[in-house]
Amino acid sequence: MKCPFCQAIRTRVIDSRVVEGGTAIRRRRYCESCGMRFTTFERREKVQVYVIKRDGNREAYSREKVAGGMYKACNKRNVQSSVIEQAVDEIEEEIMSRASKEISASEIGEMVMEKLKRIDEVAYLRFASVYKRFGDITEFEKELGILIPERKKEEREGKEQESDS
Numbered sequence: 001m002k003c004p005f006c007q008a009i010r011t012r013v014i015d016s017r018v019v020e021g022g023t024a025i026r027r028r029r030y031c032e033s034c035g036m037r038f039t040t041f042e043r044r045e046k047v048q049v050y051v052i053k054r055d056g057n058r059e060a061y062s063r064e065k066v067a068g069g070m071y072k073a074c075n076k077r078n079v080q081s082s083v084i085e086q087a088v089d090e091i092e093e094e095i096m097s098r099a100s101k102e103i104s105a106s107e108i109g110e111m112v113m114e115k116l117k118r119i120d121e122v123a124y125l126r127f128a129s130v131y132k133r134f135g136d137i138t139e140f141e142k143e144l145g146i147l148i149p150e151r152k153k154e155e156r157e158g159k160e161q162e163s164d165s
Contacts (some may be wrong), residue, residue: 001029001040008033021089049095052104061103063092068113077120087115119123121147 001011015028025042049061067088074084084139085119095103109131116124125143134140 003031003036004038005036006031022038023089023093039068044095045094047101049098050102051108052102054105055149057100063088066091066108068126070116070123073116073123074120079120079123083119088120091115097130117147117150 002009003011010032011029012032013027014030015038017026018024019026019041020043023043025156027036027040027042029040043149050058051061052058063082067084070084070088071081091108094111095108113124113128124146125140128134128143129140132139132141132143
């Protein structure tokens with residue numbers, strides 16, 4: 001590894017740690033020529049994945065598009081950016097671990113909605129209204145009709161687990 005300060009080749013690792021949930025390794029290095037320290041990261045190379053759009057066109061997967069949609073949905077909600085970034089990381093990991101290097105935009109949309117449903121229900125509804133292209137209030141009501149029973153079921157299961165403990 002070349003030193004970024006003096007360009008010398010003789011450097012040594014003085015500390016290594018697993019970071020980013022086990023998806024990267026952080027190495028602290030020391031240059032034997034100039035004595036400076038610097039940090040490097042090792043990550044798995046990301047294979048190019050293509051997204052098949054609704055109209056049949058293909059485009060390269062973009063983390064920024066996924067994150068942008070989630071940030072818009074969570075705008076003015078009490079959701080920390082670290083929570084959004086973690087959800088995007090999980091979606092990306094799921095996409096990259098697939099055998100096929102093509103995925104439909106609708107599959108990504110479903111993954112995003114599933115994450116948002118757990119993070120913030122209002123953000124979920126915002127995203128769903130755009131993603132599912134709600135045409136009128138009845139479609140919105142229908143989505144709420146699905147969300148409310150799921151929420152009540154989760155609340156019941158949570159109470160049952162508390163009483164079991």
